[in-house]
Amino acid sequence: MNNLEPLIGALLVAAVLFFGYRIKRIALAILAFVIGYSIAGQYLTQYVEGAFLQTLLPLAIGLLLALLSASIENLAIFAVGAFTGYGVAGAYLDQNTWAGIGISIAIAVIIGTICVAIKKPAIIVLTAVASAHVIATAIITMASLDTHPYYLIIVAVLATIGALFQFKNTKGLA
Numbered sequence: 590m591n592n593l594e595p596l597i598g599a600l601l602v603a604a605v606l607f608f609g610y611r612i613k614r615i616a617l618a619i620l621a622f623v624i625g626y627s628i629a630g631q632y633l634t635q636y637v638e639g640a641f642l643q644t645l646l647p648l649a650i651g652l653l654l655a656l657l658s659a660s661i662e663n664l665a666i667f668a669v670g671a672f673t674g675y676g677v678a679g680a681y682l683d684q685n686t687w688a689g690i691g692i693s694i695a696i697a698v699i700i701g702t703i704c705v706a707i708k709k710p711a712i713i714v715l716t717a718v719a720s721a722h723v724i725a726t727a728i729i730t731m732a733s734l735d736t737h738p739y740y741l742i743i744v745a746v747l748a749t750i751g752a753l754f755q756f757k758n759t760k761g762l763a
Contacts (some may be wrong), residue, residue: 595727598623602720606751609716610709610759616716617665618655623723624672625654663705670704670711671697673719680740713759717751718744 601619609616629650634643658665675697682689704711725743729736 592731595730599724599727602723605716606720606724606747607754608758609720609751610713610755610762613712613716614659614662616712617658617662617669620669620672620716620719621658621665622651622655623719624651624668626651666704666708666711666715667701669715669719671701673715673722674700676722677718677744680736709759709762713755714748714752717755718748720751721745721747 601623604612605616605619626647629647633650634646637643637646654668658668675693678693678696679689682693684690684693704715721744724747725740728734728743729740
């Protein structure tokens with residue numbers, strides 16, 4: 590993977606880190622695009638031949654999820670919560686064992702369900718953590734750092750700053 594994809598991902602979610610709740614539909618669409626692009630790029634491109642289709646497929650899946658998230662807000666909140674939970678759990682659990690995958694999926698479902706139940710705080714925390722996750726992954730990839738312990742430190746710092754800013758900035762919004 591070259592440094593262009595992580596850089597584009599980090600730039601897409603930079604505004605979401607600080608203004609996720611104010612632009613929640615756009616933020617959920619951006620995060621859904623990143624989720625679709627990531628999943629398709631990682632798992633589905635191996636099933637198509639040709640460089641053009643391997644580039645087009647992740648873009649198409651990302652756009653499809655972005656459009657769906659704009660119309661089905663609860664599903665988008667669940668998906669972003671679950672994907673974020675899976676991503677953070679997957680960074681620390683062994684994804685080569687069934688137990689690691691199962692625990693990551695269980696964490697993803699629990700976090701997604703909680704997020705739907707408590708929308709506003711969940712959207713704020715989700716947009717902050719998901720954005721921090723994408724930015725941390727981009728920084729680690731571009732700087733060729735080890736995932737541990739830098740990933741967790743970067744995510745914690747960025748997510749805390751982003752969430753605190755959003756809570757303060759959206760105090761009067763419903």
